[in-house]
Amino acid sequence: MSSESDDSLFVSCKWLREHLNDRSLIIADCRYNLADFELGRKEYLEGHIPGAYQIDMEKDLTGRITLHGGRHPLPDQDIFAKRMNSIGLNPEITVIAYDSDGSGAARFWWLLNYFGHSKVRIMNGGIVEWKSLGFELTTEIPPFRSGSFSPVVNKTVLASVEDVKSIKPTTTLIDSRTKVRYAGISEPIDKIAGHIPGAVNYQYTDTVSETGLFRNRKELLRMFRDIGRDVIVYCGSGVTACVNFVALTEAGFKPKLYAGSWSDWISYKENPISTGVSP
Numbered sequence: 001m002s003s004e005s006d007d008s009l010f011v012s013c014k015w016l017r018e019h020l021n022d023r024s025l026i027i028a029d030c031r032y033n034l035a036d037f038e039l040g041r042k043e044y045l046e047g048h049i050p051g052a053y054q055i056d057m058e059k060d061l062t063g064r065i066t067l068h069g070g071r072h073p074l075p076d077q078d079i080f081a082k083r084m085n086s087i088g089l090n091p092e093i094t095v096i097a098y099d100s101d102g103s104g105a106a107r108f109w110w111l112l113n114y115f116g117h118s119k120v121r122i123m124n125g126g127i128v129e130w131k132s133l134g135f136e137l138t139t140e141i142p143p144f145r146s147g148s149f150s151p152v153v154n155k156t157v158l159a160s161v162e163d164v165k166s167i168k169p170t171t172t173l174i175d176s177r178t179k180v181r182y183a184g185i186s187e188p189i190d191k192i193a194g195h196i197p198g199a200v201n202y203q204y205t206d207t208v209s210e211t212g213l214f215r216n217r218k219e220l221l222r223m224f225r226d227i228g229r230d231v232i233v234y235c236g237s238g239v240t241a242c243v244n245f246v247a248l249t250e251a252g253f254k255p256k257l258y259a260g261s262w263s264d265w266i267s268y269k270e271n272p273i274s275t276g277v278s279p
Contacts, residue, residue: 009109009250010124010214016096017135020050026087028097030104031127032057034189034239040104047137049098049130053087057239061107068161068267070260071189071237072107077115077151088145089117098123098130102208106242110257116152122246125213157245159232159256161264164196165271172227174255175234175278176204176241177262184275189236192266194273196234200227201278204240207247220251234258234265 019025029052033039037058044054055061060083063073089095095112097105097120105122112120123130131137167173175195180186182201187193195201206223209215215223224247231253235241238259248255258264265271 009121009246011096011121012124013130013133013135016049016123017133024093026089026093026095027052028055028087028095028105028108029053029127030055030057030061030097030099030108032099032104043100045139047139049127050136050138050140051142052098053142055083055097055104055108057104057107061104061111068260068264070262070264070267072239072259072263074114074238074259075111077153080111080115081149081151084117084149085147086144087147089147089149091117091119091148093119093147095120096123097121098126100127101205102126102214102243102246103204103240106246107239110157110242110245114154114157116154117149122214125211128212156254157256159258161258161260161268161271163256164232164234164258164265167198167232168230170228171230171232173199173232173234174227174241174244175199175201175262176244177201177235178203179277181236183277184273190263190266192273194275196262196265197272197274199234199274199278202244204235204243207243214247214250217251220247224248224251224253229253231255232258234261237261237263 027049029044029048031040031043063075097108099105109120175182182195184194233241233244233255238261245255245257
């Protein structure tokens, strides 16, 4: 696959439209809504990019919820592989993921990299940009394909709760949630408000410019200019933090994701909690 920038994690809507018939691509619609688990499927059925498969946040990108692990634990690798093979994934295939705000596509991007498939890009601007350009949508659902994807876990992109508990002074811990959730002023989802002690707040939506597109590398480097090269990101349940993970990777960092995130952290009664604004 070649694009306007082979070393970028993103492709443009215009590039994808020109490559809709490329059999070396798989297009994935990753729209979701935490308040309505069926909304992503509904929006997909109402209209999606031609050839796109729906990837469901709760069914495909999340595992079984237990006492620990957070609200969106990592999926079982065999179940994930079976789903990927049903859409034709193999080592030669490049996946193009999109959604409506960047976070669903970023979660899928991270999971593919975690399970050893690095040929994945995000369509910059998502379905919103696609529609604004007047590009076509369809209600036709593509057929199942046969893939040969076999997961090989890449542990270098993952941080455990133990890693966060014993974090080094040289490591920056980034909370990717909104400022009010970080500060403990409001918590609409989880049972306890606040943040992990020592974390700084970089709201994930700040990685996107006023145009709705991810900021370029120069802008991202400016955004993250005050952090070191060793970074762990988290959010409420390991979804929106993937946006910061992608942005940091695009900027040249090699971050890790605390996948369980805040919802996992507070599942351990002994874990400390902080409130207040970011230093």
